[in-house]
Amino acid sequence: MSEIAVLPVRVQLFARYAELLGASQVTVRISAGGTVADVVDGVRALPGGASLPERMLVAHGVDQVRYDHRVQADDEFALLPPMSGG
């Protein structure tokens, strides 16, 4: 049985992004060794994902994270629309 070098990555969606994807959480599969940019591409490839903006804020846990962050097993991400609290 060969090892499959693919990570399932859970991504939370909020507000308008959740509305566009019709889901508040999705799971995308990226190659082991991939980065946040690959996660974002994975979400954008889902139905409705093409309407997401080119650049989005991404959180890793409770912290913002850069697109070049290398994804580890069990990492959880969130795509954040522009904040509009207050």
Add this chain to the structure above:
Amino acid sequence: MSEIAVLPVRVQLFARYAELLGASQVTVRISAGGTVADVVDGVRALPGGASLPERMLVAHGVDQVRYDHRVQADDEFALLPPMSGG
């Protein structure tokens, strides 16, 4: 009976000024045609008045007034220590 060209002028005192004079209101007599400066001099001539500062804020009714304001009959004044509200 000759006319006496003297105006009695009522002056309110507050806070430390009232404490120095031992009164919250005094009446001084100034010559008709006199100014606020004469009123202040009159107060300063009263017992305890020598301890008042050289220059003081003076109110005419509910407005600050200048020392060269000419006093009219029935004018009422107040000597205001430096404000310390808030």
Add this chain to the structure above:
Amino acid sequence: MAHLTSYPIQLDALIHAVLSPSRGGVATFLGMVRDQHAGRSVVELGYEAYGPMAEAECARIVAEAETRWPVRVAVQHRVGTLVIGDTAVAIAAAGAHRDEAFEACRYVIEELKRRVPIWKRERYSDGSEAWVDPTAPGGTVPAMTRAPE
């Protein structure tokens, strides 16, 4: 005190959380739901948050303010459905003097609006809805209208 709440915000509770006998200046800010936005008549708002991150980010902002100025700060943001006049956000900052209280209070609301993952959806008098988005032209992006409940 949690920074996010589904219940009406009590400003008094925030003020009491920051008071002490040595603090003589308390500055507060209340953000209330307005009846209009960008020229449209608003009837209702919904606030949605990424809860764990919003809590963490509020805590970071409070810690920054308390490091930068000699103050104690409290902040709460409401989530869920709000109507006109409801308090969406409240901040209280107390210091020995008013300068630091005002500056810290102002800092917290500016950083909160910029950094805390909370999103506002407006419903207008014509029945349409939009997401508020400070980066969008006009400040909003049309939302899919929810089916009537």
Add this chain to the structure above:
Amino acid sequence: MAHLTSYPIQLDALIHAVLSPSRGGVATFLGMVRDQHAGRSVVELGYEAYGPMAEAECARIVAEAETRWPVRVAVQHRVGTLVIGDTAVAIAAAGAHRDEAFEACRYVIEELKRRVPIWKRERYSDGSEAWVDPTAPGGTVPAMTRAPE
């Protein structure tokens, strides 16, 4: 609402006096009695005012703020004897947006302290008393201690 009061100040009442559905930003300031001043331990304060002029001057300051910014402003100052933690002064300023609310609130407290004829007398833990005087070296001038009542 009178600007001077002998009773505890209710911030909520000031806020409600300035609210409206079109005003989304409310900035408030509370000046509380501190337990120390200029390094001395304060136990009690007395505020004395030239009432008619203090009312008139507060009204002028409110009118100035409401002319300069698109806001509604309310302000109250306590007179009489206060203890640590009592609210001496409260201000609420409401506008459509927070900028004008903060600026108007700040304006009112600065002008009030400078122009409204109110005087503060402090009693310290050693029994001595002083008049607060921002123009005096050290910020106070010794007062004649009142005879015990």
